[in-house]
Amino acid sequence: MSRFNSEINWQSVIDEIAEEVQPLLSEGKVADYIPELGKVEGSQFGIAVHLINGDKFETGSANEKFSVQSISKVFSLTKAFSILKDDLWKRVGKEPSGNPFNSLVQLEHENGKPRNPFINAGAVVIADCVVTNTDNSLPEMINFIRELSGNKTIKMNDAVFQSEKQFGHRNAALAHFMKSYGNIDSDVDEVLDFYFGHCSLSMNCNDIARAFLFLANHGVHPINNRKYLTPSQAKRINSLLLTCGTYDAAGDFAFRVGMPGKSGVGGGIAAIIPGLLSMCVWSPGLDKYGNSLAGVKALELFTTKTGISIF
């Protein structure tokens, strides 16, 4: 894969992509089931690409903050996996769900054990693992994300947090249902506050691209040199990103893009190529699966134009 790296003009690739996705920017629909997210202007677009050698490239609104939403599930999973190691998989599965991210239907058949850590039910179990095993869980999680992104100013958007909490009935239903199966140890409200808290963080494409670099570098962050995961754990998270990171569109995403990636309903998508780079695209207009419509296209164009993917 690195054969062609030195020949790639990353800046012109992402500038071309930003041009080519323009007609799509009005096609997606901004998430409004969290009313505060519905206020965002849908036609914005940005990309940041961070290579593990320290080079960085950006285009469009790469420094505009947006709601990270489910992208943050990767950070909480990293924390939970490093605490519980392989015992984590007793609580949550590793299979694609084939169902929407907030679906309730599989949980009863599967006795309260969510299919994977990236659907909401799975991320709520992960939240419980972190809350149950750490003190000051949310401030610690925010510090962890600040450290990964190298940006100490990252914080929650309180209006988004309140909006998620107020309208989070599905997530509350999932959490209580799993509690009835014994798969939530801590108090449900405490777990949900942690989950809504990390989802409501505001970050920009550069913050997220930099924060994901450790997954592109076998668990060690190439800029701060800290080891967050073993190479095997980093491999496992990347595998889950490929198979489950974009929910019931993960097959289509792998087919079109060929990179492990994680989307959020704020319109961001983080994606990596192990050994080479981490990137984030953002455009708030979503497709019917809850993934950024122009963002998925931008990543598809990225792997097509560069000829680089994980395959």
Ligand code: GLN
């Ligand atoms: N906080 C959002 C929710 O719980 C996250 C969903 C997402 O980004 N897909 O519904």
